[in-house]
Amino acid sequence: MIYGAMKFSVGNSLKLAFRPWVEGLENIPAEGPAILASNHLSFSDSFFLPAVLDRKVTFIAKAEYFTSPGIKGKLTAAFFKGVGQLPVDRSGGRGAGEAAIRSGIEVLERGELFGIYPEGTRSPDGRLYRGKPGGLARVTLATGAPVIPVAMIDTEKVQPPGKIVPKMIRPGIRIGKPLDFSRYHGMDGDRFILRSVTDEVMYEIMKLSGQEYVDIYATAAKRQIAEAAKKQAEAEKAAKKSGSGAQ
Numbered sequence: 001m002i003y004g005a006m007k008f009s010v011g012n013s014l015k016l017a018f019r020p021w022v023e024g025l026e027n028i029p030a031e032g033p034a035i036l037a038s039n040h041l042s043f044s045d046s047f048f049l050p051a052v053l054d055r056k057v058t059f060i061a062k063a064e065y066f067t068s069p070g071i072k073g074k075l076t077a078a079f080f081k082g083v084g085q086l087p088v089d090r091s092g093g094r095g096a097g098e099a100a101i102r103s104g105i106e107v108l109e110r111g112e113l114f115g116i117y118p119e120g121t122r123s124p125d126g127r128l129y130r131g132k133p134g135g136l137a138r139v140t141l142a143t144g145a146p147v148i149p150v151a152m153i154d155t156e157k158v159q160p161p162g163k164i165v166p167k168m169i170r171p172g173i174r175i176g177k178p179l180d181f182s183r184y185h186g187m188d189g190d191r192f193i194l195r196s197v198t199d200e201v202m203y204e205i206m207k208l209s210g211q212e213y214v215d216i217y218a219t220a221a222k223r224q225i226a227e228a229a230k231k232q233a234e235a236e237k238a239a240k241k242s243g244s245g246a247q
Helices: 002-018 045-051 070-082 096-111 136-143 193-211 218-246
Strands: 019-021 035-040 057-062 086-089 114-116 146-155 172-173
Touching: 035 086, 035 096, 035 136, 035 193, 045 057, 045 114, 045 146, 045 172, 057 096, 070 146, 070 218, 096 114, 096 136, 114 136, 136 193, 146 193
Parallel strands: 019 172, 035 114, 035 146, 057 086, 057 114
Antiparallel strands: 146 172
16 A cells, blocks of 8 residues: 555656656566666666556565664655565675565565666666675576566666756666576586576667676776775875965
């Protein structure tokens, strides 16, 4: 009931304001379980995709959205629960990963749609990064649910990281044909199979999105970017100090 109310209010508002274009809606099954595996460009991805679908889709979200203190924190938690987000502690290591996998399996066992971002975090620069094999591949091999690749287009321009007020730019969504990995049933303990499944999905997302692919994890790229920014700031500070000393 809450999801329906949120979809009507938030979803319709998003469609009216941003007019997102969609290709491949026919690839979403009318019923039964399926995994929507998407690239991740913006915080708004988890709202634009459900807004254009007739069926409910459940994503996992970081636990901080559900545990922030105060009235604002409670409202935020209520909102994320209302739009079908499941809290997962991403800082808890292997235990947190297992919890995310169990949550995904439970959603699919109910015959629903489960949304996941194989990159594990938002792209820091608009490029597509290596998919993490632990979640997506294990969930599909455990349930037999088909994987539907999804490409979000230009959502990072609508709401760049760190920006609260969105820009009125029309984003797009491309939905690919379902991928069947039943040939690997019972092989979810094989890390080479997990990697193969994940890479196949990421390749389909790349074709749909047109993004440049980078064969490292997005988390590693973020660390590299942060370290480079830190070094640049230190160099500028040293240069400024040196210039002041010369005067």
